[in-house]
Amino acid sequence: MASPQDTQAQGRLKSVDNAITQIQRQFGKGSIMRLGSNEHQNIPVIPTGILSIDLALGVGGFPRGRVTEIYGPESSGKT
Incomplete structure (x- = not known):
């Protein structure tokens, strides 16, 4: 017999699977x-060199057709 915690965990996993x-x-x-x-997905990219x-x-x-953001502190070499 499954414990109440196991049943509850299975219900949560099922909810997550449904949401996904x-x-x-x-x-x-x-x-x-x-x-x-x-x-892994094979996606076209633009190489930076x-x-x-x-x-x-x-x-x-950089993946084509996607937004890529590069961020960091000042003077960290982003440009």
């Missing part, structure tokens, strides 16, 4: 994902 399904239906696949899911920035961006450059 709704968001993906409305905004498309890849709009939301779970931390640790190893699903600076290897360290391309690696930091995680996909080899």
Whole structure:
């Protein structure tokens, strides 16, 4: 017999799964994902020509069709 905590946890997981399904239906696949899911998408990028920035961006450059913001303190090399 499942304890009340297990039943409650299963209900929460089901609610989260339903919310994720709704968001993906409305905004498309890849709009939301779970931390640790190893699903990679091949997306077109614009390489910067600076290897360290391309690696930091995680996909080899600025992803096309997406907004990318670079921020930091003054005099930190953003330009």
